[in-house]
Amino acid sequence: MAVHNIIESVNLALKEEMKRDDRVIVLGEDVGVNGGVFRATIGLLEEFGDNRVIDTPLSENGIVAGALGMAVNGLRPVAEIQFMGFVYYILNHIICHAARLRNRTRGRITAPLVIRVPYGAGIRAPEHHSESTEALFTQIPGIKVVVPSTPKDTKGLLTSAIRDPDTVIFLEPKRIYRAIKEDIPEEEYTIPLGKARMVKEGKDITVICWGAMVRVVETVSEEAEKENIDIEIIDLRTLSPLDKDTIITSVEKTGRALVVHEAPKTCGLGAEIVALINEKALLSLNAPVLRVTGQDIAVPLAKGEDYYIPSVDRILQGLKKIINF
Amino acid sequence: MLIDEYDPLKNKRLQILDENGNVNSELEPKIEKKDLIEIYKYMVLSRIADEKAFALQREGRIGTYPPLKGHEAVQIGSAFAMNKNDWLFPVYRDMGAMLVMGVPLDLIFLYWMGNENGCRFPEGTNVFPIAIPVGSQISLGMGFSWASKLKKEKAVTLISFGDGATSAIDFHDGLNFAGVFKTPTVFLCINNQWAISVPRTKQSASKTLAQKAIGYGFNGIQVDGNDILAVYAVTKEAVDRANKGDGPTLIEAVTYRMGDHTTADDASRYRSEKEIDEWRGKDPIARFKSYLGSKQIWNKNFEKETRKEAEDLVDEAVKKAEAEPPPDIEDFFKYTYAEMPWHIKEELEELKESLKE
Ligand SMILES: Cc1ncc(C[n+]2csc(CCOP(=O)(O)OP(=O)(O)O)c2C)c(N)n1
Ligand SMILES: [Mg+2]
Numbered sequence: 001m002a003v004h005n006i007i008e009s010v011n012l013a014l015k016e017e018m019k020r021d022d023r024v025i026v027l028g029e030d031v032g033v034n035g036g037v038f039r040a041t042i043g044l045l046e047e048f049g050d051n052r053v054i055d056t057p058l059s060e061n062g063i064v065a066g067a068l069g070m071a072v073n074g075l076r077p078v079a080e081i082q083f084m085g086f087v088y089y090i091l092n093h094i095i096c097h098a099a100r101l102r103n104r105t106r107g108r109i110t111a112p113l114v115i116r117v118p119y120g121a122g123i124r125a126p127e128h129h130s131e132s133t134e135a136l137f138t139q140i141p142g143i144k145v146v147v148p149s150t151p152k153d154t155k156g157l158l159t160s161a162i163r164d165p166d167t168v169i170f171l172e173p174k175r176i177y178r179a180i181k182e183d184i185p186e187e188e189y190t191i192p193l194g195k196a197r198m199v200k201e202g203k204d205i206t207v208i209c210w211g212a213m214v215r216v217v218e219t220v221s222e223e224a225e226k227e228n229i230d231i232e233i234i235d236l237r238t239l240s241p242l243d244k245d246t247i248i249t250s251v252e253k254t255g256r257a258l259v260v261h262e263a264p265k266t267c268g269l270g271a272e273i274v275a276l277i278n279e280k281a282l283l284s285l286n287a288p289v290l291r292v293t294g295q296d297i298a299v300p301l302a303k304g305e306d307y308y309i310p311s312v313d314r315i316l317q318g319l320k321k322i323i324n325f
Numbered sequence: 326m327l328i329d330e331y332d333p334l335k336n337k338r339l340q341i342l343d344e345n346g347n348v349n350s351e352l353e354p355k356i357e358k359k360d361l362i363e364i365y366k367y368m369v370l371s372r373i374a375d376e377k378a379f380a381l382q383r384e385g386r387i388g389t390y391p392p393l394k395g396h397e398a399v400q401i402g403s404a405f406a407m408n409k410n411d412w413l414f415p416v417y418r419d420m421g422a423m424l425v426m427g428v429p430l431d432l433i434f435l436y437w438m439g440n441e442n443g444c445r446f447p448e449g450t451n452v453f454p455i456a457i458p459v460g461s462q463i464s465l466g467m468g469f470s471w472a473s474k475l476k477k478e479k480a481v482t483l484i485s486f487g488d489g490a491t492s493a494i495d496f497h498d499g500l501n502f503a504g505v506f507k508t509p510t511v512f513l514c515i516n517n518q519w520a521i522s523v524p525r526t527k528q529s530a531s532k533t534l535a536q537k538a539i540g541y542g543f544n545g546i547q548v549d550g551n552d553i554l555a556v557y558a559v560t561k562e563a564v565d566r567a568n569k570g571d572g573p574t575l576i577e578a579v580t581y582r583m584g585d586h587t588t589a590d591d592a593s594r595y596r597s598e599k600e601i602d603e604w605r606g607k608d609p610i611a612r613f614k615s616y617l618g619s620k621q622i623w624n625k626n627f628e629k630e631t632r633k634e635a636e637d638l639v640d641e642a643v644k645k646a647e648a649e650p651p652p653d654i655e656d657f658f659k660y661t662y663a664e665m666p667w668h669i670k671e672e673l674e675e676l677k678e679s680l681k682e
Contacts, residue, residue, distance in 0.1 A: 030522045033522050033595045057492035057528050058460070058489035058492040058493060058520050059494060062494075086458055089494065124389075125389065266668060295672040301388075301439040302440075303651050303652055304651075
C-alpha cells in the first residue's frame with residue numbers, strides 16, 4: 001500500500017495498463033514531454049516512448065477521431081481532453097461512430113476507447129474550464145460514462161475502463177485531484193463499471209451524487225447528523241449505465257431521496273434518476289425526490305462560482321424540504 | 326505589393342526593421358511622428374501591464390493569466406493598421422491589441438480576476454470577447470466579416486490566433502469559407518513557436534503556416550513578428566485589399582512566447598533557456614526603440630516619461646478593477662435569455678434564500 005491522490009492514481013492506472021498490455025497507448029495535447037497539464041501522464045513518455053505516448057496537434061476532433069480509428073484497428077487508446085469545456089469538438093465522432101459501430105456492424109467492429117476528461121468547477125479556473133456536462137454523454141446509447149471520487153476508485157475504475165470492450169468517457173473531478181489522499185493497493189485491481197459505492201449507510205434519506213460532490217455531501221451528512229438526520233450516501237461511480245439496484249434498494253429502505261450534481265438542473269442526470277425512482281419505487285416514497293444542482297446558467301467565473309456549485313447550505317436546504325414534507 | 330511578392334513557397338519572409346535596427350528604406354511604411362510615438366507608448370504599456378498581471382497572479386489578486394511578452398510588435402502593429410470600422414476577434418493573449426482597439430485596461434484586469442463585467446466592453450469598441458476554445462474565433466470571425474460583405478459595409482475583420490490554432494477544425498472552416506465567399510477577413514496567425522509544450526514543428530508538417538492559405542485559394546505571407554514596421558505594413562495592405570473586395574489574407578507573424586504559456590504553466594519542463602535567450606536578442610520593443618532613436622524621437626527622457634505614464638495607467642487600472650464590487654448575484658442569471666424563464670427565476674430565489682440562512 002502507498003498513499004496517493006486522484007491524479008497520481010490516474011497515472012498509476014495508465015502505467016500499469018501500459019505495462020500489462022502493449023496495445024494501450026496514450027495520446028492528447030501536452031501529454032508527452034509535459035506530462036499533461038495536470039501531470040496525469042507524467043513519466044509515461046520516458047517509460048514507454050513516443051510511439052505509445054503521443055503529443056498531438058491541437059484538435060480534440062483529430063485526437064478522438066484518430067484514437068477511434070486506432071481502437072477499431074486493434075489498439076487500446078486512452079485519449080486526454082484537457083478540459084471538459086473543449087470536449088464538444090468530439091461529439092460528432094462519439095455519437096455518429098464510436099457509439100454505433102458495434103450496432104452498425106452487428107458486433108463485428110467495436111470501439112474500445114477511453115477518453116479522459118477533467119471536469120467541474122471549484123478551482124477558480126478561466127472561462128470554459130469549469131463545465132460539468134456529463135449528461136451530454138449519458139444521453140448517448142452505446143457510450144459508458146464513469147466518474148471516480150476517490151484515489152482508490154480512480155485506479156480501479158480507470159483500469160476497468162481501459163479493459164472495457166466499449167467506449168468509456170472517464171470524467172475526472174479536477175477540483176479534488178489533489179485534495180484526497182488514501183492508501184492504494186500496489187497490486188493491480190479493478191472496480192466494476194456499472195456498480196455504485198455505498199459511501200455511508202443511513203436510514204432517513206438517500207443522497208445520490210458523484211465526483212467532487214461526494215465530499216460535499218459527506219460534510220452535509222455531518223451537519224445533518226447534528227439535527228438527527230441520518231443520510232445514506234451513494235456515489236454512483238458509473239453514470240451510464242446506472243446502478244439501478246443500489247439506488248432502488250436504498251430508496252425502498254429510506255423512503256426519501258435527493259440527487260446532488262454540479263451540472264445544470266434541466267435535463268441533467270438528476271432528472272433521469274428521479275424518473276427511475278418514480279418508475280421503480282414510487283410507492284416507497286414519503287416525499288417527492290428533489291435535486292440540488294448547478295443552476296441553468298453558464299458556470300460563473302471565479303468570483304461567482306461558489307454561487308453555482310451546490311454548497312453545504314443549499315444541499316441542507318434541499319434535505320430539509322424533503323424531510324419536512 | 327508585399328503580399329504578392331513575399332511568396333511563402335519561395336521561402337520569403339517580410340522584414341523591414343532588422344534585429345540590429347537597420348531599416349529597409351524601400352519598404353519603410355510612412356507613419357506620422359505622432360503615431361510612431363503612440364505605437365511605442367502602447368508597446369510599453371502592454372509590457373508593463375503584462376508584467377503587472379503576472380505579479381498580481383503571484384500575489385493571488387488575479388486568476389490564471391496568459392502573458393503576452395514577446396508579442397508586442399504583432400499585437401500593436403496589426404491593431405494600428407486597422408481602420409475605425411474594422412473589428413478585432415482576439416485570442417486570449419491579445420491584451421496589447423485590445424488596448425489599441427479601445428478596450429479599457431481595468432476591464433481586462435477585471436476579466437482575469439474572474440468577473441464577467443470585464444467582458445462587457447464600452448459601446449463603440451469593435452472587439453469581440455477573447456476566444457478561449459482554441460481556434461473557435463477563426464470560423465466565427467469569418468462569419469462576422471461575411472456579414473459585412475453581405476451588408477455591403479466597408480469593414481474588415483481581423484482574427485488573431487496562435488500556431489496551435491491552425492490545427493483546429495475551425496481553421497479549416499474559417500479559411501475555406503473565406504476563400505469561397507471572398508470575405509473581407511485578415512487572418513493573423515501569431516506563430517510563437519509553441520502551443521503550451523507542443524513545438525511548431527509538431528503542430529504541422531507544413532513548412533510555413535502562411536502557405537496554407539494557398540490551398541484555400543488566397544494569399545498567405547510570412548512576416549517577422551518582432552518587426553513592428555513589417556507587421557504594420559503587411560496588415561495595412563491586407564486590410565486595404567479586403568476593403569477593396571479582394572478577399573482574405575493569411576498573415577503568419579513569426580515571433581516567440583517569451584513567458585510561460587500561462588501563470589499555471591512551467592515552460593522549463595519542455596524548452597531550453599538557450600532558445601529563450603536567442604529570442605531575447607530579437608526583442609520587439611528594443612528594436613523599435615532603436616528605430617525611434619534614429620528618428621530622434623527616442624531619448625532617455627522620453628523613455629522615462631513613457632514608462633512613468635504607462636506605470637500610472639496600470640496602477641490606476643488595477644485600483645479601479647480591485648475597487649469594483651463583486652458581481653450582483655442576479656447578473657449571473659439574467660443574461661441567460663432576453664427574458665428570464667420561470668425555472669431560472671426559481672433557482673435564483675432558492676440561491677438567495679440559502680444565502681440568507
Ligand atoms: C479547443 C481547445 N483545446 C485545448 C485548449 C487548451 N489550450 C489553451 S491554449 C493551448 C495552446 C494554444 O497554442 P497556440 O494556438 O499556439 O496559442 P499560444 O497559446 O501559443 O498563444 C491549449 C492547448 C483550449 N483552450 N481550447
Ligand atoms: Mg503558439
